[in-house]
Amino acid sequence: MLSLQTVFDLKMGGEDMAESSSPSAKSLDGGTKEQSGKSASAPRKIPGNLPYLPASGTLKKALDRLIEAARPPKFNPDFLENVLKLKGGSARNTIPILKRMGLLTSEGVPTELYAKFRTESGRGEAALQALRNGFPEIFKRSEYAHAVEDNKLRDIVMEITGLNATDPVAQAIRNTFKVVKSFIPPGFEKVSGAEEEIIDEITGGADVLGVGKAAGTGSATVSGAIARDRTIRNEIGLTYNINIVLPETSDLKVLNAIFRSIKENLM
Structure with a gap:
């Protein structure tokens, strides 16, 4: 069996956001795609359209390093590899996540939210807004989802997706959420x-x-x-x-x- 990191491609809403370079790969929502000419099995349909990465640690590194790096004209694989020093498919898969959260435009251009995230004073507010942009279904269940305990977050993800708590996809969703949450100071709250x-x-x-x-x-x-x-x-x-x-x-x-x-x- 291939590991979750190597066989899973990023999926959102049933559409591929990134392709694995291996001949045979599984999508992050569990669907198998065969490139050897065999027919592909039907992908799993996971409700909620929640973004996630199997390698959430790579997302944490990308967010940490973009704070220190100069704001690029375009956030692309070249910037990831040569400036942030992050290589491989797991690094490239951070780009769709950053777009989903509103840190990048659809063309990969850093937004004002990206600029605010890089500042010490604006990082908490920017991280919270990024979570709200990327995980709206979770915030529909709890307005203060960024402040809930881990077991509550687990239950919310289970409720939205219908997955078991131990499912690799459910775990990846929670870990991705918690990576961004880690940039929000304890007790932080912005008045709506x-x-x-x-x-x-x-x-x-x-x-x-x-x-x-x-x-x-x-x-x-x-x-x-x-x-x-x-x-x-x-x-x-x-x-x-x-x-x-x-x-x-x-x-x-x-x-x-x-x-x-x-x-x-x-x-």
């Missing part, structure tokens, strides 16, 4: 656009938390301000109480948005 609109509507756009917003980012930049505030209070021993007047509303979305913001930014 819808929640920001609700809060802005209530406050009239006022900076009620006193921490400001980053121009052009659409997200509250609270981490540094809260950290500085806590440092100052710890140094001089001050405490204070905050009274919040809630709007008169029965809309749970409004209340959830307010309390989530309070929890993430003040507690």
Whole structure:
């Protein structure tokens, strides 16, 4: 039996994204393709259209190294081999994954999300957006899928794909997801656009938390301000109480948005 790494080609939605160089190969969704003239067996149909690589460690190396390398005009096999020093089919198969996650255009040109991922301050947000782009079905099951425990992620993948937890494809999906997740700082969460609109509507756009917003980012930049505030209070021993007047509303979305913001930014 050939190993998963050598016999599996990347598949998304039942269509080949990369071809193995061996005469006989299996697709990542389990379908066998014979190049010797024999008829190919029908590929397995896996629901969810979730992207994955059998060699998730190669994806981790590619993401680590592109942070340090200069942004190329085009992210192609030549850039992978000569700049990132990654060779072989497993390295080339990272390109479709990066396209799927929105880090590259369909032509392989690095996007603004790619540029943000390379920065220290924007990497967590970019990695989260890349996960949302690449694994929308998982985020439909859990809005905070990037923060769930491994057993919860396992159950979500099983629910979407119908595969057993020990299936090599299910494992490859989880490992690919976790590689990108590893670039998101613990406890990181970006307030969604819808929640920001609700809060802005209530406050009239006022900076009620006193921490400001980053121009052009659409997200509250609270981490540094809260950290500085806590440092100052710890140094001089001050405490204070905050009274919040809630709007008169029965809309749970409004209340959830307010309390989530309070929890993430003040507690």
